[in-house]
Every structure is written in C-alpha cells, then in structure tokens.
Amino acid sequence: MEQKKVTSLQDLRAIREKSKDLSSARSGGETTVIVGMGTCGIAAGAREILNEVMSELARRNLDNIAVQTTGCIGMCQDEPLLDVIRSGRRVTYGRVKPEDVPTIIAEHVVNGRVVEKLAIGRAD
Amino acid sequence: MTIFRSHVLICGGTGCTSSGAAEVIGSFKQELARRKLDEEVLVVPTGCHGMCEMGPIVVVYPEGTFYCKVTASDVPEIVEEHIYKGRPVQRLMYEGSGDMPALPHYKDIPFYGKQHRIALANCGYINPENIDEYIARGGYEALGKAITSMTPAQVIDEVKASGLRGRGGGGFPTGLKWSFCAAAQGDKKYVICNADEGDPGAFMDRSILEGDPHSVIEGMMLGGYAMGADEGYVYCRAEYPLAIERLKHAIAVAEGYGLLGNNIMNSSFSFHLHIKEGAGAFVCGEETALMGSIEGRRGMPRPRPPFPANSGLWGHPTNINNVETWANVPQIVGNGGEWYAAMGTEKSKGTKVFALTGKVKHTGLVEVPMGITLREIIFDIGGGILDDKKFKAVQIGGPSGGCLTEEHLDTPVSYESLTALGAIMGSGGLVVMDEDNCMVDVAKFFLEFTQKESCGKCVPCREGTKHMLLLLEKITEGKGTMEDLAMLEELAHMVRDMSLCGLGQTAPNPVLTTLRYFKEEYLAHIVDKRCPAGACTALLEYTILQDLCKKCGICAKNCPVHCIPGDRKSGYLIETDKCIRCGTCFEKCPFGAIEKK
Numbered sequence: 001m002e003q004k005k006v007t008s009l010q011d012l013r014a015i016r017e018k019s020k021d022l023s024s025a026r027s028g029g030e031t032t033v034i035v036g037m038g039t040c041g042i043a044a045g046a047r048e049i050l051n052e053v054m055s056e057l058a059r060r061n062l063d064n065i066a067v068q069t070t071g072c073i074g075m076c077q078d079e080p081l082l083d084v085i086r087s088g089r090r091v092t093y094g095r096v097k098p099e100d101v102p103t104i105i106a107e108h109v110v111n112g113r114v115v116e117k118l119a120i121g122r123a124d
Numbered sequence: 125m126t127i128f129r130s131h132v133l134i135c136g137g138t139g140c141t142s143s144g145a146a147e148v149i150g151s152f153k154q155e156l157a158r159r160k161l162d163e164e165v166l167v168v169p170t171g172c173h174g175m176c177e178m179g180p181i182v183v184v185y186p187e188g189t190f191y192c193k194v195t196a197s198d199v200p201e202i203v204e205e206h207i208y209k210g211r212p213v214q215r216l217m218y219e220g221s222g223d224m225p226a227l228p229h230y231k232d233i234p235f236y237g238k239q240h241r242i243a244l245a246n247c248g249y250i251n252p253e254n255i256d257e258y259i260a261r262g263g264y265e266a267l268g269k270a271i272t273s274m275t276p277a278q279v280i281d282e283v284k285a286s287g288l289r290g291r292g293g294g295g296f297p298t299g300l301k302w303s304f305c306a307a308a309q310g311d312k313k314y315v316i317c318n319a320d321e322g323d324p325g326a327f328m329d330r331s332i333l334e335g336d337p338h339s340v341i342e343g344m345m346l347g348g349y350a351m352g353a354d355e356g357y358v359y360c361r362a363e364y365p366l367a368i369e370r371l372k373h374a375i376a377v378a379e380g381y382g383l384l385g386n387n388i389m390n391s392s393f394s395f396h397l398h399i400k401e402g403a404g405a406f407v408c409g410e411e412t413a414l415m416g417s418i419e420g421r422r423g424m425p426r427p428r429p430p431f432p433a434n435s436g437l438w439g440h441p442t443n444i445n446n447v448e449t450w451a452n453v454p455q456i457v458g459n460g461g462e463w464y465a466a467m468g469t470e471k472s473k474g475t476k477v478f479a480l481t482g483k484v485k486h487t488g489l490v491e492v493p494m495g496i497t498l499r500e501i502i503f504d505i506g507g508g509i510l511d512d513k514k515f516k517a518v519q520i521g522g523p524s525g526g527c528l529t530e531e532h533l534d535t536p537v538s539y540e541s542l543t544a545l546g547a548i549m550g551s552g553g554l555v556v557m558d559e560d561n562c563m564v565d566v567a568k569f570f571l572e573f574t575q576k577e578s579c580g581k582c583v584p585c586r587e588g589t590k591h592m593l594l595l596l597e598k599i600t601e602g603k604g605t606m607e608d609l610a611m612l613e614e615l616a617h618m619v620r621d622m623s624l625c626g627l628g629q630t631a632p633n634p635v636l637t638t639l640r641y642f643k644e645e646y647l648a649h650i651v652d653k654r655c656p657a658g659a660c661t662a663l664l665e666y667t668i669l670q671d672l673c674k675k676c677g678i679c680a681k682n683c684p685v686h687c688i689p690g691d692r693k694s695g696y697l698i699e700t701d702k703c704i705r706c707g708t709c710f711e712k713c714p715f716g717a718i719e720k721k
Contacts, residue, residue, distance in 0.1 A: 005382035007390050009268040012259065019260035025131045025166075026185040026249065037209045050129075054164050058127050066186035067129035069210030 020063055029066030031109055036081035038072030044079035045098075052101040053082075065109060078120055084108050094120040128166035130207055133183040135248060137172030137334055138327070138366055139488075140179035144195060145169075148180050151199040156207075165207055168257075171335015171370075173248035174489035175235055178218065181248075189228050191216040235486050238505050240467065242475050243291075243328075243451040244491045247335030252370050255377045258338040264383055266458035267342050270349055271391045274457075279350040280306060283453065285461025287473030292318055292409070292446030293524065293550040294626075295472075295539040298453075301443060304433035306351045308441035313353035315344050316437065316444040318414060319360035319367070322406040323522025324573060326553035328477040329447035331489050333360065333367035336451065337374035341384070341397060343450030346457050348395045351443055356397045359414050361404040371399060406523075406577035410625045411444045413579065424581045425625035446551070448477055468494030472538035476549070482519075482556035483510045492537075499533040502556055513558040517641070521550025523570040524630030526637030527563060546637040548630065562659035563642040564649055567634045568596040574631035585628030588619035592635060599646065601662040602653040609646055613639060658720060661705040665721050666698050672717035679709035679718065 006012050035041070035050045050069065057065055075081060078094030082104065085091075091114050093104060100118055107113045114122075134140075134149050149169055156162045173181045178192035182202070189212045191202065198216060205211045217226035218233050227233050241247075250257035258264070270279050284299030305313065317340060321329040333340060344356045360368055375397050378384040386394040400418045407413050408423040415437045417423040436442025452474065456464045465473045472494040478501060481487045485507030492501060498518060502508070509515050517527040526547035528535075535541050539549050557566065575589040595612045598604045616632035616639075623629045639646065648654050655663040668679070668688075675695050680688040687703050690696030698709070698718075710718045 006264075007382060009265075009272055009389065012264055012268050012389075015256060015259045016262070016265070019256035025128060026133070026188075029186060032186070034210075038211075039209075042209070050164075054127060054129055063127055068186055069208065071209055071211040 025066065030064045032066045032068060032083075032085040033105075033109065034068045034070050034083040034085070036071075036073065036079055036083075037069040038076075038079075040072050040076035041079045041081060044095075046080040048098050049080045049082060049096055049101060052098040053105070056102050056105050060105065060110070062105075062109070075120075086112060090123045091119050092121040092123075093118045128164055129186075130165045131168055131185040132165060132207070133168045133170050133185065133248070135171070135173050135179055135181040136169035136252075137176070137179075137248075137331055139172065139176030140181055141366070143179045143193075145180035147196040148182065148194050148199060151196040152182075152203070155199050155203045159203060159208065161203065161207060168251045169253070170250060171247040171252050172244075172331035172489055174239075174244065174331075174491075175233075175486060176489070177487045183230070183248075184212075187212065187228075188230055190218055190230050190233065192218050234507065235488070235490070235505055238496065238500060239491050240475050240493050241491045242455055242464075243332060243339075243448050243477055244335070244489065245455070246339060247331060247489075250336070252335050252337055253373055255338060255374065255381065258336070262458065263338055263454070264342055266454040267345050267349075267383070268389055270346055270457055271389060271393045276306065276350045276352065279346060279457060282457050282461040283350070286452075286456040286464035287461075287468070287471075288449065288452055288456060288464065289472065289539060290445060291448035291452070291476065291551070293521065293548060295549055298445060298449055301433065301445075302347065302351055304431070305353075305441050305443040308434050310441045312355075312440045313351055314437045314440055314442040315347045315351065315353045315356045316411075316414070316418070316442060317344055317356065317358040317450050318409060318411070318444050318446045319358055319364070320402050320404075320406075320409040320414060321364075321447070321551060322361065322404065322409055322577075323524075323551055323553045324570075325481040325555050326479045326522055326551050328479050328489055328552055330364050330367050332447050332451050332477075333364070334370050337367075337371045338378065339451040339454055340371075340447055341374060341378055343453035344397065345384070345388075345395050346453050347443060347445070347450065349393050351441075353441075353443070354394050354396065356395065357400050357418055357437070358397065359400045359402055359408070359418060361408075362401045363404045368399060368401060375399070405579070406573075407579040407625070407627050410627060413625070414444065415442065424579045425627075427624060448552075469536060469538045471540055476537070476552055478552040478554045480506050480554050480556070482554075483513065483558040483561070484508070484556040485510055494538050495536045497534050497536055498528065498554075501537070501554065502533070506556065509556065509558050513560070515556070516559050516561055517557045517563065517566075519547075519555040519557065519566065519570070519634065520553070521548040521633070522553040523573045524548060524626065524633055525550045525553070526633045527557075527566065527641060528637070529641045546633065546640055548633070560657055560659060562600075562655050562657040563638045563645045564596065564600055564655075565657075565659050567638045568593070568600055570634040571596060571631065574627060578627065578631070582622075582624040582628065584619050584622040585624070585631065588615050588623075589628070589631050591615055592619065592632065596635070599649050600655070600660045602649065602660075604650045606650060609650060661707075664705045665700060666703060666705065666707070666710060667719050667721070668696055668698060669717045669719050670695060672715055674715050674717070676714070678712050678714065682708050682712045684708060 082093045082096045182191040288298040289295045413423040413425045432442040477491045580586045687699040
C-alpha cells in the first residue's frame with residue numbers, strides 16, 4: 001500500500017486537514033452557494049455556472065462552502081440565478097455569466113462584499 | 125484537489141444490503157457517470173443508519189435530505205430531479221404520521237429526535253472503508269493525545285471518571301476492570317474485543333463493526349496502552365461476514381498508516397491486532413469460554429477465579445470488553461471522562477445502543493441516553509406498536525433478560541432499575557410484543573435458544589434447561605398440570621443459582637419474569653386449556669360459522685389434511701380431531717366465516 005506513515009500527531013492532523021472536505025460537504029459548510037437549476041436556469045446556461053463555481057472553489061481550495069442546486073423560483077427572466085448565503089444573509093445574483101463567478105466568489109464568498117452590480121435581491 | 129459539491133451517502137449495512145443497497149450504489153455510480161456528474165458528486169457507502177426497516181436509506185448532502193426505501197429504479201429520478209435540478213424528491217422522503225408532511229431531514233424525524241449518538245456517532249455518516257474520513261472526524265486523535273501526553277494511569281482515570289460500564293450486559297465498571305489488569309503482574313498482556321453478539325434480535329455490535337470499525341480499533345489501542353498490552357484479539361462470529369471484512373480492511377489500512385504496529389507515532393507503544401472468527405456458539409460470549417476458543421480449545425466456560433485480569437489468554441493477564449464499550453473509549457479519552465459522565469443517571473452514565481425489534485413500527489438501532497424511559501424508546505422513537513395494536517410486553521436483554529409490562533414503561537432505563545424488575549440491560553436487545561404474543565410461548569422460544577446453546581459442561585444448565593423446556597412444551601400443548609408449574613418454578617431457581625456461567629444463571633429469566641408478571645396466562649393454558657393470545661396452535665380450535673358461510677368450498681379445497689368434508693349444498697364442517705391447526709382455511713376464507721378460538 002503506497003502511503004506515508006503517520007509518525008506523529010502532526011502527521012495525523014495533516015491528514016485530518018487534507019480530508020476535511022470528505023466530511024465538510026456533510027456538515028453543511030460555512031457559506032452556501034445555490035445555483036438555480038430549473039429548466040429555465042439550465043436553458044439560460046446554469047450548468048456552465050455550476051461548473052465554473054466548482055472549478056473556482058477547487059482553484060482556491062475552498063472546502064468549507066456548500067454548493068446546492070435549486071429549482072425554478074419564478075424569476076425565469078433573470079436566470080441563471082446564483083444565491084450566496086453568508087452569515088445568515090442571502091443575496092441573489094441574476095443573469096450571471098461564467099466570467100462573473102470568480103468575482104462573486106472572491107468578493108462575496110471569501111471577503112463578504114456583495115457584488116452590487118450583479119445583485120438583484122436580498123433576504124435577511 | 126477535487127471538491128465534491130454533493131455527497132450521496134448510501135447505507136451499506138447488513139440490513140440495507142439485504143434490501144438492495146448494493147444495486148442502489150451501482151445505479152448511482154452509473155447514472156452520475158452518464159450525466160457527467162461523477163466528478164462533482166461523491167458516492168459514499170456507509171454503515172448502518174439504524175432505521176433498517178425503512179432501508180435502503182440514502183442521504184443527500186449538503187442538504188441532508190433523507191430518502192427511504194430507495195430502489196435502483198428510483199435512482200435516475202433522484203439524480204435528475206434532486207442532484208441536477210435541485211428539486212428534492214418528495215415521494216421518497218420519510219412520511220410523518222397523520223397530517224405531518226413528508227420530512228426531508230434527519231433531525232426532523234421522530235426516530236432520530238430523541239437519540240444521542242456517541243458509539244454510533246460515525247455510523248451512517250462516514251465511509252467505513254476510508255480511514256481518512258474517520259480521521260477527518262477526529263479519529264485517532266485520542267490515541268495520539270494519550271500516547272504523547274498522558275500516562276497509562278491517566279487514561280484509566282479518565283475512563284473511571286466517565287462512569288462507563290460494560291455494555292455487553294454485565295455492567296461492570298470499565299475503568300475498575302482496566303485497573304485490575306493494569307495492576308496484574310506479567311510482561312505479556314492481552315486485550316480482547318468480544319464481538320460474539322448472539323442474542324436473537326441484537327445487532328448493535330455488528331453495526332458498529334460494519335459502520336465504524338476504526339472506533340473499535342482505537343478504543344482497543346487505548347485500552348492496550350492503559351493496561352500495558354501490546355496485542356489484541358477481536359473475537360467475532362463468522363456469521364458476520366461483512367463486519368469481519370470491514371474490520372480486516374480497517375486493520376490493514378491502519379497498519380499501512382503505521383497506526384497499528386511497532387512504535388506507534390514514534391513512541392514506545394506498540395500494538396498488534398488479530399481477528400479470531402468464532403463458529404457462532406452463544407456460550408463463547410462468556411469470557412472464559414471465549415478465551416478457550418481463541419486458544420483453540422472447545423468453547424466452554426471455566427470457574428472463576430482466577431479472573432482473566434490475572435490469568436486470561438494463554439495464562440496472561442487479559443482484559444475483555446465488548447464492541448460497544450470499546451467504541452465509546454476514544455470519545456471518552458478525547459473529550460474527557462466528565463463530558464461522558466454528564467449524560468445518563470447517577471449510576472448508569474452515558475448512552476446505550478438498543479436494537480429495537482418485534483411488533484414496533486420502526487425497528488432498528490437506536491442510541492439513547494441512560495435514564496430515558498421504555499415508553500420514550502418504544503413509542504416516541506419506535507413510533508408505537510405495529511398496526512396500532514395494544515402493547516403487551518417488552519423483552520429486554522435477550523434470552524438472559526426478562527419481560528416487562530405496561531406498568532414498567534415509565535421506568536428510567538439503567539442497569540439497576542432493570543435488574544430490580546427481573547430483567548437485565550443485557551447487550552441491549554428490545555423485543556416488543558403486542559396482544560397477539562403468548563407469553564408462555566415467548567418464554568418457550570427463549571428457553572429453546574438457551575437450551576440449544578448450553579455447552580453441557582455443568583449439570584444444572586444442561587439438564588435443567590432441557591427439563592424446563594419439556595415442561596413449557598407440555599403447558600403450551602394444553603397437557604400441563606399445576607404440579608408442572610410448581611416444578612418449572614423450582615427448576616428455574618435451581619438453574620439460576622447453580623449454573624457455572626452467565627448463560628445458565630440467566631437462562632431462567634424469561635420464565636421467571638413471565639411467571640411474575642403473566643402468571644394468569646400460564647394458568648389459562650393449564651386450567652382452561654386455552655391460549656388467551658391465540659398463539660399456541662395446539663390449543664386452538666377452528667370452526668366454521670355457519671351463518672356467515674357461503675358454502676363456496678374454498679376451505680375444503682385448500683385444507684392440506686382434507687379434514688373439511690361437505691359439499692356445495694349441505695355446507696362444510698371441520699373435523700377437529702384431524703385438524704392440524706395450520707390456519708390455511710382461516711386465511712383462505714373470503715367471507716371471514718372461520719373462527720379461531
């Protein structure tokens with residue numbers, strides 16, 4: 001079996017840190033990103049948005065973010081919709097393009113600054 | 125690094141596997157690959173979730189949506205609707221009773237509401253075949269803490285402070301037991317895990333080994349460190365193939381990580397673990413018989429003293445605990461004994477896992493704090509009696525335990541309270557019985573089990589249980605006399621007081637408690653030649669209610685012994701002396717015109 005031996009408590013904690021994602025998706029994460037994946041969302045390109053979210057999170061090694069999908073909420077004209085729930089506050093972004101995703105993640109998800117020019121709704 | 129946005133947990137315990145979980149797992153993998161979702165959704169086979177009767181169980185994270193009775197054909201819908209489009213599938217959710225809507229989450233389901241999971245903390249939450257998931261949940265941290273910063277005596281002190289008592293049934297304080305073995309002289313010592321769970325209806329140890337094998341390994345290592353043992357055995361019955369497979373895998377991976385072996389984490393502590401497969405004899409759950417079996421001898425108990433702590437396996441000081449006890453140890457050492465002692469009653473600390481079976485709506489595995497009442501377990505967690513029939517009794521503690529009645533439902537569960545009532549905690553089997561269960565028949569069932577499992581070494585158990593069984597058979601056939609009843613009671617006391625080991629000493633418990641709480645049922649069988657519950661076939665009589673009979677002849681056609689003569693014109697009659705009471709006519713009659721009395 002090819003693996004490093006655990007020779008100290010530090011080694012063990014390194015594995016624990018590395019494996020955090022294995023259970024963090026199950027504990028819900030600190031911040032939630034929700035992509036609207038109803039038929040309207042998919043037609044407007046939500047699948048690409050979701051892919052972009054996943055690859056951006058991987059690029060930034062963010063393993064404490066829960067990514068969910070949701071169905072149509074009735075704002076079909078503004079799809080693709082992307083919601084960020086951070087510190088209990090929910091912000092909805094509309095007509096999101098794949099190139100907007102890194103901005104939203106860097107500004108809002110990581111630093112807590114709402115990207116005003118894309119935000120179309122809020123709920124506390 | 126790949127991040128999976130969603131984890132699909134699928135129960136791979138024995139219960140769910142037998143209801144088709146393997147196909148569900150395969151179907152998920154196939155469907156996710158087909159939709160190219162396999163790089164963002166992780167499929168995780170887990171151990172038992174406890175709600176076996178609703179299996180196969182699937183939990184989708186991050187939402188934590190709980191699906192039950194999932195079949196392979198439901199999988200495309202879950203993938204398409206929930207995982208892809210974010211619309212959870214209502215029809216597969218747990219249905220609340222009455223007007224309650226479908227309950228999507230674990231925590232909302234009453235079955236889980238009153239549970240408190242410590243020994244089962246990881247069961248159903250992690251992949252038991254991935255050691256990294258165990259480590260991610262803090263696994264092996266307690267071991268690391270112990271061997272780098274605690275003395276063996278400090279580990280024992282924590283276990284003593286926790287108030288943990290043997291979960292296999294005896295209830296002996298674990299810390300005290302450890303201190304005996306630690307104090308024993310000898311340069312070679314052993315620790316053993318008793319996984320010879322054999323009570324009818326009990327499966328908590330199996331589920332822990334299947335769902336979280338590393339917790340047992342870590343617990344045993346902590347015990348080894350505390351008592352100065354460098355070698356351990358898990359004695360597991362061969363009837364638990366999945367548990368053995370997962371345990372073998374876990375041991376191999378832990379060895380690969382260097383967590384098992386020599387000089388663990390560069391300390392002076394070394395530990396090696398072996399599995400010994402037993403042939404499944406109930407008596408091998410008794411510690412001296414168990415050690416005999418490991419040594420390659422016939423599994424028979426021997427008198428104590430010497431106790432295993434001084435002279436155990438191959439004559440060396442040995443400590444034996446059961447699976448659930450070991451599984452609690454890492455969390456006790458990790459969180460401190462006081463943390464554990466904060467739960468439970470004054471003398472019974474912490475939690476206990478029960479296997480809830482019988483005539484209860486939700487059968488399965490539940491872990492509850494000590495001090496909870498039987499009513500809460502059976503009615504709040506278990507959802508009450510199947511088909512809303514009347515509760516009659518609960519058999520607690522397996523074949524060594526006793527039957528408790530309605531009036532005991534509000535007793536807080538603890539070692540002392542159950543013993544006072546004539547039952548025992550045992551390993552935690554809870555068999556619920558309703559009005560259709562005959563208590564004499566139940567006593568007979570358990571005695572049949574212990575009689576067969578008696579090893580035959582001592583006379584009281586070998587001969588006594590046999591004669592008790594013969595008397596019970598006589599009574600259930602309606603041939604019993606009052607003298608038989610007196611003899612049964614006398615024998616029960618004799619077997620209890622004079623047997624060599626726990627098997628014989630506790631075998632009469634089902635008889636003694638049913639005699640104590642349900643004597644009128646014994647009397648009905650003996651005096652009135654009647655079984656009030658209608659369960660003892662020899663005492664039943666089937667008759668055709670002529671006013672309801674439509675003379676269709678279906679009963680006569682289906683009777684396997686042709687004892688219903690008659691024709692379509694004159695009607696039919698059952699010849700009682702030829703009738704074998706199989707109940708076929710009763711089941712087949714479309715008009716309910718056959719009476720069972």
